[in-house]
Amino acid sequence: MKKLKLLLYLSLLLCAFSNARAADISQRIDSLMNALSQRGQFSGSILVAVGGKVIYRNGFGEADREAHIPFRPNTVSCIGSLAKQFTSMAIMLLAEQDKLQFDDPVTKYVPEINTFAEGITIRHLLTHTSGIPDVGDLGIDNPRLNNDLVIKTLQGYKANVAKMFMAPGLKYRYSNTGYMLLDVITERLSGQNRDDFMLQQVFHPLQMADTFVWVGKSSNPKNAALGYTPYGDLNRGVTGGVYSTVDDLFKWENALSTEKLVHKATLDIAYTPYPVKEGTSTYGFGWNITAKDGNQFIWHTGNTGTYRAFIGRMLPERIAVIMLTNKGISKRMEINEAIVNMIHKKPYEMPKISIAEHLDMLIKQEGIDKAIEKYQSYQTNDTKNYDFAESELNSLGYELMSKRKGKEAIRIFELNTIAYPTSSNAFDSLAEAYYNIGNKELAIKYYKKALELDPKNLSSLGMLKKLKP
Structure with a gap:
């Protein structure tokens, strides 16, 4: 009987410890997510579970910004x-x-x-x-x-x-x-x-x-x-x-x-x-x-x-x-x-800030030349805080193209080809930007460069066929 009581006591103690540990982790996750939300890095819902049990569940930002409807854990969203x-x-x-x-x-x-x-x-x-x-x-x-x-x-x-x-x-x-x-x-x-x-x-x-x-x-x-x-x-x-x-x-x-x-x-x-x-x-x-x-x-x-x-x-x-x-x-x-x-009780790093979003803000406030100047400074001095992945500038370039800012888009795509000189996709995007402003000669030049880097780039192949005299 004493053994049974001891086992029961140890079981309850373990459960209490487990609950306290889950609450501590939940608090830490909440601090992280609130910080990301305030930095504009997260708008949506998140659920975290351990051993089949939910330890954190929350929503951040707005599901509809115009109507100010919060994004909650039960908000329906596309899963791609x-x-x-x-x-x-x-x-x-x-x-x-x-x-x-x-x-x-x-x-x-x-x-x-x-x-x-x-x-x-x-x-x-x-x-x-x-x-x-x-x-x-x-x-x-x-x-x-x-x-x-x-x-x-x-x-x-x-x-x-x-x-x-x-x-x-x-x-x-x-x-x-x-x-x-x-x-x-x-x-x-x-x-x-x-x-x-x-x-x-x-x-x-x-x-x-x-x-x-x-x-x-x-x-x-x-x-x-x-x-x-x-x-x-x-x-x-x-x-x-x-x-x-x-x-x-x-x-x-x-x-x-x-x-x-x-x-x-x-x-x-x-x-x-x-x-x-x-x-x-x-x-x-x-x-x-x-x-x-x-x-x-x-x-x-x-x-x-x-x-x-x-x-x-x-x-x-x-x-x-x-x-x-x-x-x-x-x-x-x-x-x-x-x-x-x-x-796992290990240290972690804050996710990096999107350089594309920051550059977009700078372009709106100070113009493309100043934005590029600051980008080059960040690239040299602040790689710890900003994300310089190839997809960042590619995304911004297409954003500028969608707003009919073709010349600015070209400047951004050119930056990407300098940062990623072996990327077929970077040159394909630059070629597309030139094509969109009607510069057929440079479009052909960069589609050829994209194919040189990747002979199976079907997008470049198709466009060169289309642009062939």
């Missing part, structure tokens, strides 16, 4: 490419129903693309190793994009042209095109519209009542967060895709720790990166898989329109960090890193 987890789950469900195998040829289910798709399997599509270019490289990344357009476009690539595509299994190459083909396969094998399949097979069984697929043509869903550019402008375009909340995504994360949807053996396959022949890949079935602090770290980001999303899972500790934001640039990976370090 997190939806690839649901697409891959649909394929896993069909595999467990013996309707397909992962190494089946894609042409077995989509024969329309057999002119070039020999050797491409479903596994290749799932792991972004099919060699099929992304929708942007195919010139079909637009609001009217659908599965029929993807198939029609791919049908146009005969075997000789498709030699420009990488061989299946050779390298990792992110491809939304490949995932749209997986949606086609799901529909053909299930006999259902993809959205109905998701509702019946995943969302309803997991009681994800605030998760749905939006295909609205004229407006975004009611009561969902509105999206804003990093530069403060409302995104007035319609953003289709899967919408959800951090609460619903936590239900999804919990389900993946069970066999509620598919068997553990199937999930183990999903959490295995494809062994590419060239380079490296961390991508399994709809997830990146890496190692962190001796744990398996499974994660994915979502970027569509001005919406951003993130889900990170540390196994076997079951640390989950889920974020949804309605602002174009957000340091989700860095925020996750800081939170995981807090949980």
Whole structure:
């Protein structure tokens, strides 16, 4: 009896310690998120869980700035490419129903693309190793994009042209095109519209009542967060895709720790990166898989329109960090890193400030020349506080182009080619800016430079064909 009382006492003590530790971590996370919100680095919702239990859940900023509606944890927002987890789950469900195998040829289910798709399997599509270019490289990344357009476009690539595509299994190459083909396969094998399949097979069984697929043509869903550019402008375009909340995504994360949807053996396959022949890949079935602090770290980001999303899972500790934001640039990976370090009692760094947002403000206040002068000073003296990634200046350049400030955009893109002289994309963007102001000669020059750096840059290839005398 004394032993039992002692065990009970120790159990209660451990529980009290655990609760106190969770409260301490929660406070520290709250301090971090409030600081990021005040610095303009986070607008959205966040949920953190350890061992399947929520230790932090909050919202920051506004879901609708005009109406001053706060962004809360139950605010619905677009999840972007997190939806690839649901697409891959649909394929896993069909595999467990013996309707397909992962190494089946894609042409077995989509024969329309057999002119070039020999050797491409479903596994290749799932792991972004099919060699099929992304929708942007195919010139079909637009609001009217659908599965029929993807198939029609791919049908146009005969075997000789498709030699420009990488061989299946050779390298990792992110491809939304490949995932749209997986949606086609799901529909053909299930006999259902993809959205109905998701509702019946995943969302309803997991009681994800605030998760749905939006295909609205004229407006975004009611009561969902509105999206804003990093530069403060409302995104007035319609953003289709899967919408959800951090609460619903936590239900999804919990389900993946069970066999509620598919068997553990199937999930183990999903959490295995494809062994590419060239380079490296961390991508399994709809997830990146890496190692962190001796744990398996499974994660994915979502970027569509001005919406951003993130889900990170540390196994076997079951640390989950889920974020949804309605602002174009957000340091989700860095925020996750800081939170995981807090949980592991390690030091962390504040996510860096976007140099693009800061430069935009300087351009408005002081003009392009002064802004570039200060950029060069920061680049020399303040790399600790500012993010100088290639994507930063590229984003700002396109922002200036969208506002018909072509000359300023060119100055920014030129800065990026100096900072990243081996980037084909940087020169492709500069060429596009020259094309937009009508300077055909310099557009051709820089598209050629982009191709010199990457002979398989389909965007530059297409534009040079268009600009050919």
